[in-house]
Amino acid sequence: xxxxxxxxxxxxGRNKTRSVLTGAAIALAIALxxxxxxxxxxxxxxxxxxxxxxxxxxxNEAGIVYALPYxxxxxxxxxxxxxxxxxxxxxxxxFEEEKGVTFxxxxxxxxxxxxxxxDLGIAPEALEAFRRQRDSALVGRQTLEKYHWKVxxxxxxxxxxxxxxxxxQIVGExxxxxxxxxxxxxxxxxxxxxxQGSHFDLINMVWARVDEPxxxxxVMRTIDELFRNSEAETASETEKSFFGNLFxxxxxxxxxxxxxxxxxxxxxxxxxxxxxxxxxxxRVGELAVMKALGFRWRTLFWLLILEAGLLAAVSGAAGxxxxxxxxxxxxxxxxxxxxxxxxxxxxxxNAILVxxxxxxxxxxxxxxxxxxxxxxxxxxxxxxxEVF
Amino acid sequence: xxxxxxxxxxYRRGADEVHALEHVSLxxxxxxxxxxxxxSGSGKSTLLNILAGLDRPTDGEVVVAGERLNDLSxxxxxxxxxxHVGFVFQFFNLIPVLTAQENVELPLxxxxxxxxxxxxxxxxALRVVGLSERARHVPNxxxxxxxxxxxxxxxxxxxxxxxxxxxxxxxxxxxxAEETLGLLRTLKQDFAKTVVMVTHDPRAEKYVDLxxxxxxxxxxxxxxxxxxxxxxx
Numbered sequence: 001x002x003x004x005x006x007x008x009x010x011x012x013g014r015n016k017t018r019s020v021l022t023g024a025a026i027a028l029a030i031a032l033x034x035x036x037x038x039x040x041x042x043x044x045x046x047x048x049x050x051x052x053x054x055x056x057x058x059x060n061e062a063g064i065v066y067a068l069p070y071x072x073x074x075x076x077x078x079x080x081x082x083x084x085x086x087x088x089x090x091x092x093x094x095f096e097e098e099k100g101v102t103f104x105x106x107x108x109x110x111x112x113x114x115x116x117x118x119d120l121g122i123a124p125e126a127l128e129a130f131r132r133q134r135d136s137a138l139v140g141r142q143t144l145e146k147y148h149w150k151v152x153x154x155x156x157x158x159x160x161x162x163x164x165x166x167x168x169q170i171v172g173e174x175x176x177x178x179x180x181x182x183x184x185x186x187x188x189x190x191x192x193x194x195x196q197g198s199h200f201d202l203i204n205m206v207w208a209r210v211d212e213p214x215x216x217x218x219v220m221r222t223i224d225e226l227f228r229n230s231e232a233e234t235a236s237e238t239e240k241s242f243f244g245n246l247f248x249x250x251x252x253x254x255x256x257x258x259x260x261x262x263x264x265x266x267x268x269x270x271x272x273x274x275x276x277x278x279x280x281x282x283r284v285g286e287l288a289v290m291k292a293l294g295f296r297w298r299t300l301f302w303l304l305i306l307e308a309g310l311l312a313a314v315s316g317a318a319g320x321x322x323x324x325x326x327x328x329x330x331x332x333x334x335x336x337x338x339x340x341x342x343x344x345x346x347x348x349x350n351a352i353l354v355x356x357x358x359x360x361x362x363x364x365x366x367x368x369x370x371x372x373x374x375x376x377x378x379x380x381x382x383x384x385x386e387v388f
Numbered sequence: 389x390x391x392x393x394x395x396x397x398x399y400r401r402g403a404d405e406v407h408a409l410e411h412v413s414l415x416x417x418x419x420x421x422x423x424x425x426x427x428s429g430s431g432k433s434t435l436l437n438i439l440a441g442l443d444r445p446t447d448g449e450v451v452v453a454g455e456r457l458n459d460l461s462x463x464x465x466x467x468x469x470x471x472h473v474g475f476v477f478q479f480f481n482l483i484p485v486l487t488a489q490e491n492v493e494l495p496l497x498x499x500x501x502x503x504x505x506x507x508x509x510x511x512x513a514l515r516v517v518g519l520s521e522r523a524r525h526v527p528n529x530x531x532x533x534x535x536x537x538x539x540x541x542x543x544x545x546x547x548x549x550x551x552x553x554x555x556x557x558x559x560x561x562x563x564x565a566e567e568t569l570g571l572l573r574t575l576k577q578d579f580a581k582t583v584v585m586v587t588h589d590p591r592a593e594k595y596v597d598l599x600x601x602x603x604x605x606x607x608x609x610x611x612x613x614x615x616x617x618x619x620x621x
Contacts, residue, residue: 003497010485289481292442293495293542294470296463381443384477385433 001306008307015279022275023315026360029268030319033261034356035326035346040254042178042347043247047240053213055116056220057242059205061235064246067202068232073109075226076206081219084115085208089186093157093166095147101160103143105182106204107189113138116209126151126172134188136171140179144170146332157184164192178347207239265359272367276308280371287375288383297376304372305365312364316357323356324348389549389582390416390439395448397434397605408434409445410605416598418549421576421583421615423592426602432586433554435602439584440473440552441465453549470498474543474581476572478555480535482527482542488514488534489523492541499546513541517571533564540571544579551575553585557592569595573615 012019058076060066076085086109093105114127122138130136139149149155149170156167168184186203193200210219220236227234237245280287287300327346397409409431416422416439424432437443438450441457442465450457453472460468469475474495482491492510501509514520517537527535536556543551553572557565573595575581585592593599594614601608 003503006490007486007497014485285481286483289475289477290494291466292440292469292475294466294498296466381437384442
């Protein structure tokens with residue numbers, strides 16, 4: 001087939017406008033499919049990357065929006081098997097007030113964040129600085145990149161939950177590629193609130209690390225038993241379960257995304273098939289001549305498929321390139337979204353790019369099969385009679 | 389070289405049957421230049437298609453270059469055409485996106501020849517038809533006569549024994565028509581090709597060895613052309 005490549009290539013250039021338009025349609029469809037596919041991939045990646053099998057969440061049984069008393073933190077720490085525990089309280093800080101909360105930010109216990117999250121790979125000096133400096137913050141890489149922040153920068157967050165604006169200094173990074181989180185010291189928030197005469201003794205949840213994966217279920221049971229019949233009963237769950245449930249409502253959205261990608265693919269197959277039909281129909285005479293010269297119908301069939309496949313492959317490569325650019329632009333533009341959560345991380349994995357190229361190839365081949373088969377099976381004599 | 393025995397061809401057009409050929413027997417010896425003449429619808433092109441392996445008879449036997457075409461599958465017929473038959477059409481039918489050289493090279497893509505060998509053979513074929521200097525031109529940069537000569541070069545490049553030409557002068561002016569007929573004559577004379585041509589062109593008679601007249605699917609008469617031994621030219 002290699003020897004036929006120049007012929008195939010020339011045929012693609014026969015009607016440049018049509019080839020370019022068809023190629024552009026395929027490229028854009030592939031880009032759309034790939035970008036949509038980054039959304040469920042972002043969820044999968046989040047669950048795979050930030051969930052440790054020894055970390056558990058303890059929150060109000062009624063739901064995470066209901067608070068727990070701060071005293072629960074000490075009680076959780078005292079449960080056998082718990083190595084370390086820290087509290088999270090939603091700060092809801094907006095960097096640009098008019099845009100609202102554009103990344104998740106929490107007030108946490110600085111002393112214990114390191115032991116609880118030792119698997120995240122946060123630099124020891126960053127953890128130490130966070131523990132020592134009251135107005136410090138640790139920031140996820142995604143948010144750092146989005147705002148072009150760097151360690152040492154000072155930024156002010158206006159809370160949408162508490163009546164305070166806090167100026168913080170970034171002292172370290174949470175080194176996960178798509179991590180949008182920002183952690184600031186609970187003590188800093190507490191002092192700011194007390195300065196206004198408010199008393200701050202609530203938390204949203206406790207995160208605890210258990211010494212052995214095998215003990216996780218027992219520890220969770222013990223903790224929930226501990227707070228049974230208390231003012232705020234708890235529900236403990238593993239980190240994987242927590243984030244799975246948190247983003248569970250996104251699964252419906254993911255299903256819609258997958259349906260849309262399927263429909264887009266089908267549409268583009270029809271469009272490409274229509275173009276292939278037109279292109280082949282214009283050449284039935286030439287194909288008949290080639291058959292007269294000795295080309296077998298299978299050879300012609302595969303030449304036409306190769307032509308459609310080549311156009312699709314080139315278009316697919318363009319689509320993949322568009323995907324990379326588009327995902328980067330969207331990531332910068334949208335960043336973390338409270339509605340979309342990890343779906344808006346627009347994480348382009350190699351698997352998505354390979355899927356995109358493969359899909360383009362399938363589109364090309366499928367769209368070419370019917371017209372190529374019809375044209376290559378036509379009788380030479382009948383075609384020559386009809387066309388010439 | 390070509391033997392058609394009692395060949396009939398019936399087409400179905402809706403509920404009707406069209407008898408394109410009726411019990412035609414024809415023998416064309418090797419290295420002859422033969423014209424099939426007759427009015428439109430007389431069955432000339434059908435006869436040409438059948439002896440070239442492009443169409444199958446409804447009845448009768450077709451033996452060409454020692455092969456009984458009735459027995460061959462579609463793929464075998466394609467291979468037969470590639471080996472034994474070169475085609476020249478009225479409207480040249482060159483591939484518009486390929487240069488003259490590449491058009492001539494096209495049948496050789498089906499062989500196992502290396503690229504350099506293919507190019508050399510195509511160049512030789514173009515030299516035979518006097519178009520070496522136009523090798524890099526695409527068809528729409530060539531005149532009608534030049535395009536037909538490229539088509540003839542394509543027909544001979546794989547060195548087939550038989551050249552079939554369907555109205556090769558039909559779309560040419562008088563000068564180019566004469567040149568084309570002369571070239572086909574040369575193929576027979578200098579390269580011992582068997583040339584079978586369908587034509588309406590009365591000028592063709594002086595170039596050919598034999599003229600077969602058909603009408604309504606029946607072979608009416610066979611007579612010597614002007615180029616036959618003892619003929620007019």
